[in-house]
Amino acid sequence: MSSSAPGVPADPDPAGRPVLTRDDVVHLAHLSRLDLTEAELDTYVGQLEVILESVATVSEVAGDDIEPTSHAVPLTNVFRDDEPRPGLTQQQALDQAPAAVAGRFGVPQILGEDL
């Protein structure tokens, strides 16, 4: 699956069982910005398969007529008065940064050289 269409997860197999390959986990790790070792990949493929098989049971009862619940106690349009309040100073905000340059967060190169 991920060999044919990277980024598009596989459909569940005909038995309704999710299929997760090692390549899928590699792809998901990339999307999540997580460097994984080969050993981690080996471990996760099997474990995620077991977990996914177990959690897939939610589809048994999730009928079209059921409204989803996103928050337990719904609150909508929570506003506060638009009044300035003290926030962190520039120095406080930068104090714990891995790198700071000229009063800004110092970060590695964002765009590749070929761009």
Added chain:
Amino acid sequence: MSMDAELTRMTAQALAGAIESGQVSSVEVTQAHLDRIAEVDGAVHAFLQVSTDRALAAAAAVDAARAAGEPAASVLAGVPLALKDVLVQQGVPTTAGSKILQGWIPPYDATVTRRLIEAGVVILGKTNMDEFAMGSSTENSAYGATHNPWDLDRIPGGSGGGSAAALAAFEAPLAIGSDTGGSIRQPAAVTGTVGAKPTYGGVSRYGVIALASSLDQVGPCARTVTDTALLHTVIAGHDPLDSTSIPQPVPDVLRGVRRGQTEGVAGMRIGVVTELGGEGYQSGVLSSFRRAVDTLQAAGAEIVEVSCPHFRYGLAAYYLILPSECSSNLARFDAMRYGLRVERTPDGAMLGSAEAVMSATRGAGFGAEVKRRIILGTYALSAGYYDAYYGSAQKVRTLITKDFDAAFGQADVLISPASPLTAFPLGEKANDPMAMYLNDLATIPGSLAGIPAMSVPSGLASDTGLPVGLQVMAPALGEEAMYRTAAAFEAAYIAEHGRTVPESVPELEVSSR
């Protein structure tokens, strides 16, 4: 018993009274607990950080205010507390149990931290936890597991095992926990202490490092129901800095406790949830629970059996919603603004881009369970899978809430075991994620519905001799009835056994370690 030992065994309520009346100073009380931590925490490892100087300074300020004739700042002024390391405290290292935040010093206080400080509560330090609150044993902490004071070879529960163990080891009379799927209630259950998860939105989460935002809730922990309720009143209430905070008065939890202690549960209908028992529950847990049901019936309750058929899908829904939300929340750990930054490959070469630095940092800074859940969440939120997984899980959440609504039509509160198992040996489930997830079986439905739920010790299991927790669940904002039930049960337990469960923790044998 030495004066120190007496002070560490007292309730928070008694300590506050003794401090207010001048029988003892807050500095003496604080020092006694710091001494206790120095004596036993090498074996228990409840604390990641002990703030000795800060704690003594805070205690001295309480004593000075009293000497100046000022009224006590709160019902808990001068009493020490252990703060879970998921809440930020300005100037004190906060890690959430993760290597990615090692050495990070927060520039502000969480609202709960600020309320504690303003109430004169003395913060002793930060407690150990599963990394980013993901786990049921504290074994996922990047800084080593916490040991259960009942048996140092066993888990203290999780994720708030440090807070619960600090209470059971008499290192602190009060603690703060956070509960997403059971992280207050399951540790309370397996350490024989008390822990309450308030209604979702009942306590501010400003300054609480987020796990799953639609589920996370901060709550009070202690060794008695009264102490838990007192701490509840100090930390709860609306906070404009948290948009999910409930803009309504805090339920009168202290009245609930008083009624439970004086009237028991007379006239209350208490529901036993059929689905929260049986398969997957240890026999010693179930027999302790059955005795608790008899005790509550004798204390005046009408016991009714209620069925919540969709609870069996709770665990599955939870382990889709939680990873989805945590994969998004943990995206903030990007190595750019704070926390760890890994700039070189293992061979020492500079990484060429921000993206490579991000991936290397997250790969090095997150532990196994965190990575597992981030990948699972990223998968569940993928195009083409969203409806089948996250969408379906949210529908299950609706069904579980409806089950609760129906159950609360038949009963004022619901009860169940808080944890299916008593404390198991460290290492036993560390490499089996699914087995670990099952520890949340009884606590997850209440989390998904956002209702208040707490664990109060129901006694010791007949098979393992270890503590068992009784879970009491109430409708949203029904904390008064929840605390009443827990207080009534605790009073009946004391009447029968002569002491509370945490008063029977065996003396720690720390010299052998």
